[in-house]
Amino acid sequence: MTDNRHDDPEVQIEQPFVSHLLELRDRLMRVVVVVLVVFLGLFYFAPEIYTMTARPLLQQLPEGSRMISVKPHGTFWSQMKLVLVISVYVGMPFILYQIWGFIAPGLYRHERRLAVPLLASSTVLFYAGMAFAYYVVFPLMFGFFISVAPSGVEVATDVNEYLDFVLKIFFAFGIAFEVPIATILLVWTGFTTPESLREKRPYIILGTFVIGMLLTPPDLISQTLLALPMWVLFEIGVFFAARFAPRDADDENDEEEADDLDSDEAMEATLDRYVYDEEALAEEERASGVSKPEHDRGDG
Template sequence: MPSVEQTQPLISHLLELRSRLLRALIAVFVVFLGLIYFANDIYEFVSAPLVDRLPEGATMIATDVASPFFTPLKLTLIASIFIAVPFILYQVWAFVAPGLYKHERRLIMPLLLSSSLLFYCGVAFAYFVVFPLVFSFFTAISLGGVEFATDISSYLDFVLALFLAFGIAFEVPVAIILLCWTGATDPKSLSEKRPYIIVGAFVVGMMLTPPDIISQTLLAVPMCLLFEVGLFFARFYVAKQTNES
């Protein structure tokens, strides 16, 4: 049986984890309370890329009685989580930091900040660049005699999936630096595999986006560029680690 000395650290870690999780949930709840009054405005903002490109006389529809009420609230909750991401990541950092070495702490905090920024950049890229092009394409090829009317709940699921796909895809530089940092690979090996990574980026773009070449390319090309960015910074970090050792 584990001794009292072994059990106490485990309990203290679990209590610390619970405290960090509660703080993260409270942060999301506080942001949600601040945004709930603007729930309809937030949905109108997110739906604007499609609404502005609907055929004349067409509108979005609600096929469920409760959709006009619950759909904006669902979007507001997701937006609250997105906004609270930096604070949530800080709680993760505060939980794991005591177990890290000094040089590891110097790396992890910038990575947490950069991962938040890259995620927001991916979401912004999807909204301002991808959505206008994709929705223009979809509305332009609608079948004759078929009225173009999108359910508000289905639209929300669609855009949230794209937000998440582009937000995660923009984390490529952070993933590359972490892979090189842990010794799983190195910049030279990754640069030699560049052709395969480019093909893989287009495969990922095909899997995570709607079945059209526009959105697939708009996801794959930034991933390839961000791969080069991550490769550039990974070289600097590996050189620094080598010098320290």
């Protein structure tokens, strides 16, 4: 009996879907392996990583101050969690590369040309957001928190709560710095235009402060330190989005008409040269035809 399963349209649709799932599984496994390898390599340096992470707060506390752990296993699990999250951040380029490898076959050539710089830029911007939080936001924010503490109150921060707070801020600023990428993608995919974004600038500025209020502690300094970079990055994104904006059909028609005009002008110039050459040739023939009979009469 002949097996007609390969002729079944449902089977033909199911096979590519299953192959995509298998490829997705393979890429996820690669990501897990890479993050695990980075984690094992960094876990030996967990105390140094913790010290570096705690430095912005400890520098604002009185000399000799320390953090506390209210649970016996708190220090161990806090370092495990910190190193695991840092491993994911370190492996972010590889993670984005796997995402790119999965979606690239479904993109057009011009889309692939734009996707590569966008992926590279998103990685750099994410790290830039984390660096901005560490070197700018943390010192100002922790200094403000400690300065408003009532007299006689000693700040004793729990290790787990501090790391949860710091990792949340790292992630918030890393995502916030992706605003230019999101702006370019919105324009590139046709959801909006640079002109429309410029017209809605007041609402977008208000939205940056609302996002800053939701993602940062309830103080004006933290909200402003997140909202202002988002505003600046939005303006940068609009500037570059105007360069990558898809062309309208009218613009393409104008270019085609201009090309047609150029072709017509070139054709006219060619015809003019051809007519000129024909006239010159006819003139030469007439001149030679007139002089030849005179020469013949002289011989007679």
